[in-house]
Amino acid sequence: MSRLWDKGAAVDGAILRFTVGDDYVLDQRLVRHDVAASIAHARMLASVGLLSAADAESIAAALAALGASHARGEWCIALEEEDAHTALELRLVEQLGETGKRVHLGRSRNDQVLTALRLYLREAGEQMAAGAEAVAAVLEALSFEQGAVPLPGYTHMQRAMPSSVALWAGGFAAELRDDAAGIRRALLRAAQNPLGSAAGYGVPFLPLNREHTTQALGFSSTQEPVTACQLSRGKAEAALVFELCLFMQDMGRVAADLCLFATAEFAFVKLPDAFTTGSSIMPQKRNPDVFELLRARAAQAPADLQAIMAVTSKLTSGYHRDLQLIKAPLFRCIDSTESSAAVLAHALPGIVFSEANCRAAMDSSLGATEEACRLVIDRGLPFREAYKLIAAKYRS
Ligand code: ARG
Numbered sequence: 001m002s003r004l005w006d007k008g009a010a011v012d013g014a015i016l017r018f019t020v021g022d023d024y025v026l027d028q029r030l031v032r033h034d035v036a037a038s039i040a041h042a043r044m045l046a047s048v049g050l051l052s053a054a055d056a057e058s059i060a061a062a063l064a065a066l067g068a069s070h071a072r073g074e075w076c077i078a079l080e081e082e083d084a085h086t087a088l089e090l091r092l093v094e095q096l097g098e099t100g101k102r103v104h105l106g107r108s109r110n111d112q113v114l115t116a117l118r119l120y121l122r123e124a125g126e127q128m129a130a131g132a133e134a135v136a137a138v139l140e141a142l143s144f145e146q147g148a149v150p151l152p153g154y155t156h157m158q159r160a161m162p163s164s165v166a167l168w169a170g171g172f173a174a175e176l177r178d179d180a181a182g183i184r185r186a187l188l189r190a191a192q193n194p195l196g197s198a199a200g201y202g203v204p205f206l207p208l209n210r211e212h213t214t215q216a217l218g219f220s221s222t223q224e225p226v227t228a229c230q231l232s233r234g235k236a237e238a239a240l241v242f243e244l245c246l247f248m249q250d251m252g253r254v255a256a257d258l259c260l261f262a263t264a265e266f267a268f269v270k271l272p273d274a275f276t277t278g279s280s281i282m283p284q285k286r287n288p289d290v291f292e293l294l295r296a297r298a299a300q301a302p303a304d305l306q307a308i309m310a311v312t313s314k315l316t317s318g319y320h321r322d323l324q325l326i327k328a329p330l331f332r333c334i335d336s337t338e339s340s341a342a343v344l345a346h347a348l349p350g351i352v353f354s355e356a357n358c359r360a361a362m363d364s365s366l367g368a369t370e371e372a373c374r375l376v377i378d379r380g381l382p383f384r385e386a387y388k389l390i391a392a393k394y395r396s
Contacts, residue, residue: 017079019321024077026327027084028070031077033119034084034112035067037195040216042103044196048207050106055099062095063088084116085109106196106203110319114194114233117327119217121190124334125240129180131341132247136176138348139254143169149353151268152361162366165353172254179247186243189236193219197229200319230319234312237330241308244337245301251344252298255291258351262288267357272350290347297340304333368394 039060046056066088069075077087086109093100147166152159195217196202196210202225214222223229261268271288279285307329311322368390375386 016082020079020082021324022328023083023324024079024081024087026331027077027087029331030084030113030116030120031070031088032067033116033123034088035063036119037112037115037213037217038088038103039063040213041107041195043216044209044212045103045105047212048209050206050208051102055102058096058099059092059103062092062100066091066095083109083113085112106198106206106208108199110199111194111197111229114197114229115217117233118190118192118194118219118236121236121240122187125183125187125190128240128244128247128334128337128341129183131338131345132176132180132183135251135341135345135348136173136180138345139169139173139176142348142351143173146353149355149358150362151353151358152363152366159361159363159366161369162362165358168257172250175250176247179243179250182243182246183240186236186239189232189239191220192223192232193217193221194223194229194232197223197226200227200230202226227317230323231317233319233323234308234326237326238305238308241301241305241330241333244333245305248298248301248337248340251340252295254344254348255294255298258291259288259295262291266361268353268361270352270354272352275347275350290343294340294344297336301333301336304329304336365394
């Protein structure tokens with residue numbers, strides 16, 4: 001097995017295993033994006049006369065077939081192959097011989113990985129935004145069905161003002177729709193094309209046409225100058241993960257409320273038995289583990305953001321292998337967000353607010369602010385005076 005950079009000398013096995021780490025597993029999700037980028041690159045080479053049109057098309061066909069067989073699970077990246085880029089190229093050369101060797105002109109794995117990651121981020125980000133909208137829609141449905149149920153509104157966890165299921169669910173739904181918009185805005189950082197920056201300094205002695213791949217891959221601009229490309233690695237990732245943290249935070253706070261509302265002391269909601277888990281010793285227990293884990297996942301997301309930003313924070317400019325370690329926290333946060341959104345959207349329709357218990361919690365203190373306002377409107381008192389009169393009433 002020869003790697004793309006092999007110059008004849010054998011690589012120490014322990015060094016190879018350490019430097020590859022989990023990358024060969026993590027890169028599975030980049031395969032089809034590297035296929036798309038490599039096809040665009042081959043056609044660009046043909047457009048500037050660096051590859052024959054026939055070669056470009058056989059490369060494109062072979063890459064598309066490799067992408068399809070990978071998607072069917074017929075092959076995966078081996079540790080010795082290091083990454084998605086190498087695995088694809090080795091198979092391409094195996095199939096096309098000489099022609100396959102012609103695709104790696106005017107590019108480097110450094111711009112390949114940036115490009116594949118951005119194509120992946122665009123797709124994953126859109127899925128995450130749709131996930132936030134799906135949870136918002138479920139909350140809106142909950143509000144439609146049970147919105148009229150009154151709820152005490154709390155500040156400092158003390159009863160404050162009258163609220164309702166409509167206000168509770170509607171607030172979260174509005175924030176989740178904002179989270180979706182924030183996620184889409186974060187994707188602007190993934191909209192610049194790094195392909196053609198090669199190792200990080202371009203290939204000025206070849207007549208590459210970077211605009212060609214920008215168009216073909218649906219990027220909105222070509223990232224310039226070439227030295228910006230490696231400086232931007234990790235930034236689109238961090239921007240997306242930051243927005244995912246906010247999305248996870250909203251889901252975590254829905255979950256925290258439901259854990260509280262489901263206590264015997266509050267008893268505002270009843271969770272369906274099928275959504276609760278039991279205790280191995282206490283036969284009566286029905287625990288809201290799903291919401292506790294959502295809360296904990298939300299707390300962990302910022303650790304992934306920190307793990308991403310820590311990698312780049314003290315690096316000198318240019319490509320460094322350090323950057324490889326951005327993938328694990330990125331994918332972890334995306335996967336965690338995706339499964340959290342799915343389980344919350346699945347669980348929320350099962351939540352039933354107890355109208356009787358919620359109404360019983362609506363004590364008269366919740367009307368204190370309204371009473372003070374009435375004194376202003378009906379009797380023309382300054383609010384400060386009205387406030388004092390009502391405060392005295394509730395002190396006793
Ligand atoms: N796995 C590598 C990464 O994620 C791919 C690029 C390798 N480039 C290199 N010069 N070793 O960064």
